[in-house]
Amino acid sequence: MKIRIYNAKILTLEDKREIFRGEIWIDGEYISYVGSNPTISGQQFDKEIDAEGNLIMPGFKNAHTHSAMTFGRNYSDTLRCEEWLNKVIFPMEAKMTPEHVYVLSKIAFLEYIVNGITACFDMYYESQSMSRLSEEYGFRTVLCGAINNFREKPETIEDAFLRYNNSHKFISYKFGIHAEYTTDLSILKKMSDLVHKYKEPFYTHISETEQEVSDCKRRYGKTPAELFDRIGLFDYGGGAFHGVFLTDEDLNIFKSHNLSIITNPASNLKLASGVAKICQFVEKGINVGIGTDGPASNNGLDMFKEMYLVSTLQKMINKDASVCPPEQVIRFATKGSAIAMGLNNCDTLSIGKCADVIMIDLKKPNMQPINNLENALVYSANPSNVLMTMIAGDIKYYKGKILIDEDIEALYSRAREIVKELA
Amino acid sequence: MKIRIYNAKILTLEDKREIFRGEIWIDGEYISYVGSNPTISGQQFDKEIDAEGNLIMPGFKNAHTHSAMTFGRNYSDTLRCEEWLNKVIFPMEAKMTPEHVYVLSKIAFLEYIVNGITACFDMYYESQSMSRLSEEYGFRTVLCGAINNFREKPETIEDAFLRYNNSHKFISYKFGIHAEYTTDLSILKKMSDLVHKYKEPFYTHISETEQEVSDCKRRYGKTPAELFDRIGLFDYGGGAFHGVFLTDEDLNIFKSHNLSIITNPASNLKLASGVAKICQFVEKGINVGIGTDGPASNNGLDMFKEMYLVSTLQKMINKDASVCPPEQVIRFATKGSAIAMGLNNCDTLSIGKCADVIMIDLKKPNMQPINNLENALVYSANPSNVLMTMIAGDIKYYKGKILIDEDIEALYSRAREIVKELA
Numbered sequence: 001m002k003i004r005i006y007n008a009k010i011l012t013l014e015d016k017r018e019i020f021r022g023e024i025w026i027d028g029e030y031i032s033y034v035g036s037n038p039t040i041s042g043q044q045f046d047k048e049i050d051a052e053g054n055l056i057m058p059g060f061k062n063a064h065t066h067s068a069m070t071f072g073r074n075y076s077d078t079l080r081c082e083e084w085l086n087k088v089i090f091p092m093e094a095k096m097t098p099e100h101v102y103v104l105s106k107i108a109f110l111e112y113i114v115n116g117i118t119a120c121f122d123m124y125y126e127s128q129s130m131s132r133l134s135e136e137y138g139f140r141t142v143l144c145g146a147i148n149n150f151r152e153k154p155e156t157i158e159d160a161f162l163r164y165n166n167s168h169k170f171i172s173y174k175f176g177i178h179a180e181y182t183t184d185l186s187i188l189k190k191m192s193d194l195v196h197k198y199k200e201p202f203y204t205h206i207s208e209t210e211q212e213v214s215d216c217k218r219r220y221g222k223t224p225a226e227l228f229d230r231i232g233l234f235d236y237g238g239g240a241f242h243g244v245f246l247t248d249e250d251l252n253i254f255k256s257h258n259l260s261i262i263t264n265p266a267s268n269l270k271l272a273s274g275v276a277k278i279c280q281f282v283e284k285g286i287n288v289g290i291g292t293d294g295p296a297s298n299n300g301l302d303m304f305k306e307m308y309l310v311s312t313l314q315k316m317i318n319k320d321a322s323v324c325p326p327e328q329v330i331r332f333a334t335k336g337s338a339i340a341m342g343l344n345n346c347d348t349l350s351i352g353k354c355a356d357v358i359m360i361d362l363k364k365p366n367m368q369p370i371n372n373l374e375n376a377l378v379y380s381a382n383p384s385n386v387l388m389t390m391i392a393g394d395i396k397y398y399k400g401k402i403l404i405d406e407d408i409e410a411l412y413s414r415a416r417e418i419v420k421e422l423a
Numbered sequence: 424m425k426i427r428i429y430n431a432k433i434l435t436l437e438d439k440r441e442i443f444r445g446e447i448w449i450d451g452e453y454i455s456y457v458g459s460n461p462t463i464s465g466q467q468f469d470k471e472i473d474a475e476g477n478l479i480m481p482g483f484k485n486a487h488t489h490s491a492m493t494f495g496r497n498y499s500d501t502l503r504c505e506e507w508l509n510k511v512i513f514p515m516e517a518k519m520t521p522e523h524v525y526v527l528s529k530i531a532f533l534e535y536i537v538n539g540i541t542a543c544f545d546m547y548y549e550s551q552s553m554s555r556l557s558e559e560y561g562f563r564t565v566l567c568g569a570i571n572n573f574r575e576k577p578e579t580i581e582d583a584f585l586r587y588n589n590s591h592k593f594i595s596y597k598f599g600i601h602a603e604y605t606t607d608l609s610i611l612k613k614m615s616d617l618v619h620k621y622k623e624p625f626y627t628h629i630s631e632t633e634q635e636v637s638d639c640k641r642r643y644g645k646t647p648a649e650l651f652d653r654i655g656l657f658d659y660g661g662g663a664f665h666g667v668f669l670t671d672e673d674l675n676i677f678k679s680h681n682l683s684i685i686t687n688p689a690s691n692l693k694l695a696s697g698v699a700k701i702c703q704f705v706e707k708g709i710n711v712g713i714g715t716d717g718p719a720s721n722n723g724l725d726m727f728k729e730m731y732l733v734s735t736l737q738k739m740i741n742k743d744a745s746v747c748p749p750e751q752v753i754r755f756a757t758k759g760s761a762i763a764m765g766l767n768n769c770d771t772l773s774i775g776k777c778a779d780v781i782m783i784d785l786k787k788p789n790m791q792p793i794n795n796l797e798n799a800l801v802y803s804a805n806p807s808n809v810l811m812t813m814i815a816g817d818i819k820y821y822k823g824k825i826l827i828d829e830d831i832e833a834l835y836s837r838a839r840e841i842v843k844e845l846a
Contacts, residue, residue: 015605070791074798078745111788114807122636269735271800272744299802300789305728312692321695322501363831366806368493369838375497377723379693383789384537384807400823408786415792 001046001391002027008051009362009373010034011198012349013058013334017327019373020286023048024056026355029392034349054387055360055373058120058349060303064241064263064291066124066146067108068101071419072296081209081271081297089296092422097218099419102129106411109139111301113396113404116386118356121262121291121341123203123241125151127160135168137404138394140356142341143173144203147191154190161198170392172342174238176203180216180224185231189293192232201238201342204228204363207250208242209273226251234259239340241291242267243281244274251284260287260340265309266300267293276315279323289337290329303333304385307378326378359388424469424816431474431763432785432796433457435772436481440750442796447479449778451578457772461794466691477810478783481772482541483726484760486571486685487664487714489547489569490525490531493721494842503721504694510772512719516548517573520579523841525552531836532562534724536690536819536827539809541779544685544714544764545554546599546626546664548574550583560827561817563779565763565764566596567626570614571605577613584621593767593815597661599626603647608654615655624661624765627651628674631665648673657682662763664714665690666704667697672705683710683763685766686755688732689723691714698736702746712760726756727808730801766801 006023011036014301022036025045069089071343076088101124112120119140122130127143141164143164145157157175164173175198177183177191195202206224207213216224225246228234234253239260246254246261263276281288292301308328314324338347346354360377361367364385367376387398396403429446432587435457445459448468465698466485492512515839524547535543541734542563545553550566557564566587568580587596598621600606600614618625629647630636639647648669651657657676662683669684686699706712713733715724730752761770769777784790784798787808790799812820819826 073792073794074796074802076796076800077795077802078748080744084744107788107791114788200431223661252432266731266735269739271745272742274739274740299798300805302789302805305731305805308689308728312689315695316692318698319695321503321507325826338426341512363835365530365537366725368530368835369842371496371498371842372500375500377721379497379500380718382723382728382805382807384805412791418791419792419794 002044003047003049003393004045005049005051005056005359007053008056009053010349011055011057011373013331014348014350017184024349024357026357026390026393029355031349031351031353031355033351039159039409052358054362056349057357057358057360058334058347058360059389059391060100060333060344061289061341061346062112062117062120062292062301062303063289063337063340064264064293065108065120065301066121066294067105067120067122067130068096068124069296070104070107070293070415071100071422073299073418075296077270077299078262081273082211084271084297095422096125098129100422101126102133103414103418104413105130105133105279106406107415108295108301109133109137110402110404110406111244111401113389114386115302115383116358116360116389117301117303118358118389118391119341119343119346127173127212131164131167131171132229134158134171138391138396139171139345140170140391142343143171145174148178149184149187154187154194157191158194174203174342175200179205179212180227180245183213188228188231189234190209194202195233195236199236199379201236202233203238206240208268210245213245223247225253229253229257242273242276244276246267248266251280251286254286255284260289260336262291262337262340263310264291264293264306265307265313267297269309271297275317277317278310279318282328287339288332289340290333291337302383304381304383305326307333311378317343326374329378330374355390355393357390358386361385361387425467426470426472426816427468428472428474428479428782430476430815431479431747432476433772434478434480434796435752437771437773447772447780449780449813449816452641452778454772454774454778455775456774465506474782476733478728479772480781480783482516482779482781482812483539483756484537484712484759484766484769485540485543485715485726486763487542487687487716488531488545488724489717490528490543490545490553490760491519492717492719493527493530493545493838494523496722496846498530498719500693500722501801505634507620507694507720513577513766518845521549521552524549526834526837526841527554528553528556529829530838531718531828532560533726533825533827535562535810536825537809538725539783539812540724540726541814542764542766542769549594550596552588554587554590554594554604556821557594558615558638561593561814561819563593563766563769563814565766566594568597568599569601570599570610571601572607572610576616576651577610580614581617585695602628602635603650604635610657611654618656619716622659624659625659628661629663629666630668631691634667638669646670646673647677650768652680654675662712664700665696667691667699674703674709677709678707678827683712683759684710684758685714685763686733687714687729688736689728690720692732694720698740700740701733701737703753710762711755713756714760714761723789725806730756734801752798752801766837778813778816780813782807784808784810790820
């Protein structure tokens with residue numbers, strides 16, 4: 001399938017910071033042209049789309065989520081992180097079957113697609129369900145191990161690593177644990193053995209709450225980052241989610257191992273955890289990605305909301321309206337996330353890169369007048385501005401219609417039943 | 424015109440907190456029935472709408488905005504409040520004509536309608552332009568004086584008060600000044616004379632920044648609220664916008680005069696001002712409304728974003744995830760705002776009230792599964808969930824289409840020209 005999208009404003013997110021009027025061609029799964037002066041003669045396209053002056057840009061990469069947690073969306077919204085996990089989430093998750101994970105994740109995947117998200121970094125269980133769904137929907141998924149004391153083992157993680165890194169072009173798998181506070185030292189050490197055996201990066205929730213850090217210090221005399229570093233878990237890079245209470249010393253560890261921090265501001269607010277110090281991370285030269293976290297703690301999967309929060313919360317905590325500008329935040333949500341997820345071929349609109357492309361409506365009143373397009377994307381846009389979502393050259397969403405074969409009413413009905421089964 | 428909307432979930436926001444399956448009838452500008460067991464026989468409707476199980480609720484009331492400031496949307500997003508006003512906004516506003524205000528406000532009004540907002544409390548100049556637009560679009564507008572040292576006088580305010588409170592059913596006018604820091608004491612005293620002459624409420628920006636409060640204390644030995652109280656400006660009630668740095672003593676003044684506080688969390692974040700202490704206001708029994716502030720400091724006019732921020736920022740600053748729950752925040756954005764604006768007949772879905780009604784799409788993936796509808800409205804919904812906006816029984820927006828006669832491309836083009844004229 002050869003597609004031409006013309007009459008567009010184009011934000012490539014390549015190093016040179018510019019937005020130009022032009023077009024983009026997609027040949028199969030990849031971008032075959034992007035620019036403003038194509039040689040059209042002799043070209044044959046299967047489909048030509050007039051962007052009508054709207055914006056074409058790389059799709060958002062959601063660098064931290066737990067898609068299957070739609071069961072807990074708007075289910076319990078008054079507890080702090082620790083209480084919420086222990087009293088509500090973990091007991092419900094203990095009853096989950098592979099079919100539950102498959103069905104519940106479908107709703108999240110549909111939401112990603114509608115919201116212009118073309119890939120997710122999904123830390124959860126039941127990789128076979130996630131892998132099946134990713135393949136069926138044609139949605140790019142980086143699976144992340146979520147090992148802890150009560151679910152999965154290093155052996156199952158190794159098995160999943162070997163299986164899902166070679167199962168389908170849209171699926172990859174990274175080593176990960178849930179968090180220090182749910183994972184005994186013996187398991188952490190076994191995970192480190194795996195990291196060294198395969199020379200692979202490692203991912204985990206880290207320093208999400210004050211209590212998590214103080215408990216870890218009490219147990220080990222170290223912050224979670226110091227502990228993981230000492231055990232060698234970060235010897236081949238990787239990254240960590242949340243990082244609200246990282247210390248200066250922790251940041252040095254991130255820098256020295258070239259780790260990414262994936263920030264999740266909406267979830268951190270709603271669970272009353274706090275605000276990550278993004279400006280410090282940037283100052284240190286640490287790569288930053290953005291994630292929505294799961295739908296149970298956010299409760300939407302909307303990268304526009306996250307971008308707005310990343311930028312404006314930094315202004316607030318630094319008491320400085322000039323920090324964390326839009327051009328930086330857009331890069332966190334696309335390139336920064338792609339780097340964190342190991343999706344090095346999906347980050348920009350460039351010839352040969354994956355055709356993970358979205359179209360943003362600039363003609364809704366909320367974007368007008370367009371005084372600065374990058375600012376408009378971060379401060380004014382919302383999911384109603386997503387006109388098209390394309391993954392690997394395949395259009396999944398166009399002008400309000402989901403182009404995936406799914407009985408959506410039946411899906412919602414099954415999800416409602418599942419919530420009752422888990423309660 | 425008699426309209427029936429059936430097969431709906433209904434959130435009336437009457438005192439009894441319930442959501443039921445039912446229908447609503449609109450006769451002309453008013454609600455003629457709302458409930459679940461209507462006697463249909465003998466009824467004749469001009470239009471019947473199947474809500475398909477979606478939600479019908481009162482429209483959002485945007486209780487603080489400056490609609491015409493679309494000129495400054497995404498124009499300058501790196502300055503703190505004082506700098507931004509003095510270096511960018513005030514010089515541009517000095518060049519504005521009535522035609523500018525009329526055209527620029529159109530974009531904001533269209534955005535309100537698309538986003539489920541059925542009324543706004545608009546503090547700006549050129550009331551004749553705002554009034555004309557409000558009448559043409561059929562959009563409910565409460566105008567608010569914005570007097571200060573360099574624009575408008577008490578005499579023009581009195582004239583506007585007399586003229587625009589009787590000009591059109593959709594328009595009312597309240598006394599107001601821009602803020603203490605832009606208005607000399609002599610003008611404040613003249614405003615107080617007007618307040619007493621007409622026994623009318625009074626509105627103003629208040630304690631938006633730390634600097635505003637400390638400057639006022641230096642000038643008068645009082646906080647802005649104490650100064651206004653001493654001068655008698657609040658003797659007939661009213662309210663104030665922002666209130667980020669109100670003291671306990673200020674709150675006593677608000678309570679004793681039955682004033683409303685209108686909070687604007689997105690604007691306060693982006694200008695690095697801070698977070699208003701909403702929980703304290705509620706504890707004191709002070710009425711709270713929500714506003715977007717103008718499109719130059721937000722930069723969207725989206726009450727879903729504001730509701731999300733009101734709730735989650737309170738959780739963060741109080742380090743308690745249980746505070747400021749959704750059922751409270753939805754009431755701020757509808758009833759609380761209506762009270763602050765004097766729109767006492769537009770607050771709930773009840774027989775005889777104004778038919779200012781919106782329909783919310785519950786079938787987009789972001790709302791599923793619906794474990795709790797109020798939580799979903801605050802934590803998951805966004806403008807893409809607005810299916811219909813009706814003002815005074817007239818449908819202004821339905822399933823993606825703006826039903827107002829407007830050449831939108833020409834409007835955007837003129838707005839772009841105006842930005843150049845003001846720059």
